[in-house]
Amino acid sequence: MxxxxxxxxxxxxxxxxxxxxxxxxxxxxxQYGADLILPGMLWGAVVRSPHAHAKILKIDASEALKLDGVEAVVTRADFVEQKGDNFADNLDNIMAGKKALYDGHAVAAVAATSQRLANKAAKLVKVEYEILPHVTEVDEAMKADAPVLHEGRKYTGAPAGSGPNVTHYQDYGHGDLDAGFAKADMVIERSFKSEGVHQGYIEPHACVANYNTDGRGETWVCTQGPFMIRDFTAAFNGFNISQVRVTPSEIGGGFGGKAHIFIEPVAAALSKKTGRPVKMAMTRSEVLRATGPTISGHIDVKIGMKKDGTITAGYLGMRAQGGAYPSGTVDMATQAAFAAYDLENVKSEGWNVVTNRPKEAAYRAPGAPLGVWGVESVLDELCQELNLDPMEVRIKNAAKKGTKSSYGPTFDDMGLLTALEAAKAHPHWNAPLDGPNKGRGLSCGFWFNFxxxxxxxxxxxxxxxxxxxxxxxxxxxxxxxxxxxxxxxxxxxxxxxxxxxxxxxxxxxxxxxxxxxxxxxxxxxxxxxxxxxxxxxxxxxxxxxxxxxxxxxxxxxxxxxxxxxxxxxxxxxxxxxxxxxxxxxxxxxxxxxxxxDGAGVSFGVHIADVEVDPETGKTTVLRYTAFQDAGKAIHPDYVEGQMQGGAVQGIGWALNEEYIYGADGRLQNDGFLDYRIPVASDLPMIDAVILEIPNPGHPYGVRGVGETGIVPPLAAIGNAVSRATGVRMTKLPMSPPTVLKAIS
Amino acid sequence: MVAVRLLGSMRSAIGGAEMVEVEAANTIQMLNALKREYPVLTDIIEGGVSVAIDGLVYENAWFTEIKPDSEVVIMPLMKGG
Structure with missing residues (x-):
């Protein structure tokens, strides 16, 4: 069929x-998450650790509970302890146990008759901490003598001899790297560094929990996963799943960041304790300090190329941090890195390490933008050095049906070559880019689809x-x-x-x-x-x-x-x-x-034109075009919207967004004034070109389109800025100070 | 017998072999055979893996048929955004 x-x-x-x-x-x-108001409803507020790493010695809520209108306080003691890493780590993340593991980690929560009173009461909850040494940087966290986040915990995925914070290692590839590099006319090695970025959804997390003391009730919540909310809420509160009903509200953005649990079981615990509905809504500061962000880290890339543009070998190694709990997202970064190319000799490997940062949350094609950024940047530099057309080099080496992918499986029908040919023929690629300080960048991108x-x-x-x-x-x-x-x-x-x-x-x-x-x-x-x-x-x-x-x-x-x-x-x-x-x-x-099953893989190709102000280091995106295989576009407006949204988020990741931690391990930019996401006036129209190579695994040929769009922009913008400035950019974001430093 | 291409951490655990052969006609038989013949892989498999069969990635599909000439690749359990 x-x-x-x-x-x-x-x-x-x-x-x-x-x-x-x-x-x-x-x-x-x-109706969004914070829009529901119920009779007799209470408002909740979370007490959060101001320390990046600290033992919780004592929590005293007596002063808070003395306030008229403060109805309940919950701490970790109010939740059911969990077995298994996934449930245990998520419980510890939504309500700290013996230690606070990052700035913003929840340690208690209160419910009161108004939001103002709940906030006041939260400040009266006295938490006695023993401050511990912290670590927020990847390479520091990997050292044998680094502050240990989870003392005594054994990570089955960590190689023998790893430091105590290393949770995971994996490698992929095939062929003989040494032989491949020996065949190359030129080999370039580069090291890249990225910072954590947030999903940046406009609607903060919000919910209303309405439970009885017998464990029966319901939750209204903005989420990407109502069944996930149900299952965690039931487990953490000792409820029977059948008695927990979760209704998803309209959602003001998620991008992966709302496929996780945060305040919902806490609201349920407060509601269970009081027998009244409890609303909880995060502030923007709480969203940035305690939810999201992405993994970040260091990426080493080495690629060999012949004078005719043939890639002879490719290597990528990524050392990533995913916050305070084990994360496997580095796997997706390393698998996706070389997926666009048909290579005889390829290897990618990745390490994950825990740090005193918030637990990493999925963000649109989790990990893939970083791996692809490293590979596409070095490819572009090789094209510059060997005086090759970057489009022709990508077409020459493109993966196609029958290609054994860099991460193992052999590809079926797919649209990368079609996207590259469309990009090559597009007026954008063929338009002159005149004037100084301007550059044009190109990148492919890939996502698996599920x-x-x-x-x-x-x-x-x-x-x-x-x-x-x-x-x-x-x-x-x-x-x-x-x-x-x-x-x-x-x-x-x-x-x-x-x-x-x-x-x-x-x-x-x-x-x-x-x-x-x-x-x-x-x-x-x-x-x-x-x-x-x-x-x-x-x-x-x-x-x-x-x-x-x-x-x-x-x-x-x-x-x-x-x-x-x-x-x-x-x-x-x-x-x-x-x-x-x-x-x-x-x-x-x-x-x-x-x-x-049978979700077909997705490829995209992006072209970016930029102009860099050499006096300020500010980059202006002049023109941007995205090409993507949608299989079959059911509603083209929405497909274009996904492509445009992904591109815009990738542009923000490339140019401005970053988590900045102080020496005290506290997040320094916990608001949209200091954590700068792109706004409409920062951007040109993002032209979206939909290509349709049907997915044989779907009756109407559909491929998912939501994530691939964020994968190419980091490298497309990076390659454009590098060509505009004449200096290879290796650090994200390419904010004005970073660019100025690079070109000075 | 089906040839199974292993994840890097699996290869390391069993001494470096990239491919192993097991008797299996579907996914769950293949994973159980791997655990039976290489007990050191049990934790990795039970921690969650994806399986690519002839280019398609499966997460929770015990009874997906594996033919003797199928390409079978063990992959990490993946998530999306």
Whole structure:
């Protein structure tokens, strides 16, 4: 079915229909995490460690509890201790146990009758600390004599002889590096350094928990993963999962950072203790100090190239930190680094180390932008040194169907070469870039794309419309794309289908909205659910006509006899069948539950033009074009939006965003005035060029598009700035002081 | 028998072999065979891995068929953003 269907003419898919969430969002009717107010509700506030590393000797909440209106205080003692690294680390992250491990680590929380009172009470909670030496830098943390975050903990993934904070090592590749480098006409080695960056979603984390002392209740929350919130909330509070109902609100950005647990079990604990609803909403400072950010670290790259542009060997080594708990994100950085190229000799390896920083959270193609930045930067420098066209070199070495990838598997159908050819032919690549201090940069990017556990339910309504219920918060237009796939399958116009994101009691389990999985996996399940409903409708038509069910087909939204031998009946439309559903056997619905696999890989190519002011070091992005394989763009507006959003976040990562820690281990820039994300006036229009190379693993050819867009910008901008200044940039962000220092 | 390409940490654990052969017709049989024949890999496998079979990556698919000539690669458990 898959490849045949991807070649057909679609009626709904591919249209730019009016987005169904638009009116609610522009009129302010959309309900976000902090918008819910319940009768008798309390407000919560978190007491956070001001120290990067400290033993918690004593917590005294007596003064806080004396205030009239302060109803409860919780500490780690109010939670159920967990077994297993994932649950135990997440519990320790949302509420510190014996030690605070970073500036901003939660150590207690209070609930009071107003936010102002809760904040006042939080300040009255006395925490006695024994301050310990801290470490926030990767290479310092890797040393044998570094301050130890988790004394006595053994990490099975750490190589023998590693320092006590090294949690993980992995390597990938094939071939013979030495032999490959020996064949090269030129070999370049570079070391790069990045800083942590935050996902920067506009809506801070917020929730309302409403539980009874018997453990039954519900949570309203802005999240990418309501089932994840449910499971952690239940475990940490000793609730039965069936008694915990989580309803996802509208979401004001997530980008991976809301696929994690933070204040939600704390609000539930305060609610359980008081028997009243409790609202918690983070401030921006709390978001920056205690959620997100990405991994960061040092990247060493060595690439060999022949004079004709053939890459003979490539090596990348990354030493990364993922905050105060073990992280495997360096794996994705090292796997993605060389994925765009067909290489005989390649190796990438990565180490992760814990530091006194917040626990790393996923951010759009986690890790991949960093690995790709290192590789694409050295490739660009080789092209400069060997006087080669960077586009032709990438085309020459591009991975394609049948390429054994640098991380192991052999690629199937994919769109990298198509994207490169499109970029080569595009007016942007061929436009002159005149004047001093200007440069043009190019980069490829890659992301794996995922599927995962998914449930969808679809009802046929009595008026001939359809309602789809799914469980993945809509962070990129999925309600529109799911409705479009349902409409296409059923043969209905888009306007006759509505998709909602349900609470955890109203639909089967769903993994988080992440990994660029929703349009692929939920779409696949929606198509199957619609097909199940179609089968029922064909059966009803067969009963009405008095013929075999197998003798009925579904064409353009109606049941029709499959051929002359089936009988001479006019088409019976979905609306006609739905109208008599109760009389012909009962309500008509379809559902599908699956762990979806077969998400096709995704590649993108970005071109950036910049101008660097040699007096200030400020970089202005003059023009930017992104090319990406979407498999099949269900709703092109949303696909373009994902490409543009990823590019903008990557530009911010490249030029301005960074976590800055003081010598005391405290975050110095915990607000958007000092942590600078790009705003509209910083940017040109991001031109998005969608390419469609169908994914054979999806009925309509869909590939996830949410993450690849953030992968190329670091190197595209870095290569442009390097060419504009004549100096190879090796440190992120390329903020004005960094660029000035590099060129002076 | 199917040939399984191992992660770097798995290779190190069993003494450097990049490929091993086990008797298996699906994913769970392959992972159980690896644990049975190389007990040192048990912690890594039970800690969570992805498996690429003929170019497609699977996370939780016990019964995905593996043919004798399938390309099988063990990968780390991955997450997205």
């Amino acid at each position: 898959a490849l045949d269907d991807t070649k057909r003419d679609f009626k709904v898919i591919g249209q730019r229909v009016v987005r169904p969430d638009g009116i609610d969002k522009v009129t302010g009717k959309a 599927g995962g556990a998914t449930s969808v339910s679809l009802q046929i309504n009595s008026d001939g419309t359809a309602s789809v219920t799914e469980g993945n918060p809509d962070i990129g237009g999925s309600r529109a794309s799911i409705s479009m796939m349902a409409a296409e399958t059923l043969g209905l116009p888009f306007e006759k289908v509505r998709t909602i994101v349900a609470d955890t009691n109203s639909i089967g389990f769903n993994q988080e909205t992440n990994g660029s999985r929703v349009t692929f996996a939920v779409g696949l399940a929606t198509i199957k659910a619609a097909e199940a409903a179609i089968k029922v409708m064909c059966g009803r038509a067969a009963k009405i006509w008095g013929i075999d069910e197998e003798a009925v087909d579904w064409v353009d939204g109606a049941a029709v006899p499959s051929g002359p031998n089936a009988g001479d009946f006019p088409p019976m439309t979905l609306a006609e069948i739905a109208k008599v559903a109760v009389q012909t056997g009962g309500p008509i619905a379809g559902h599908h539950e699956v762990t979806a």
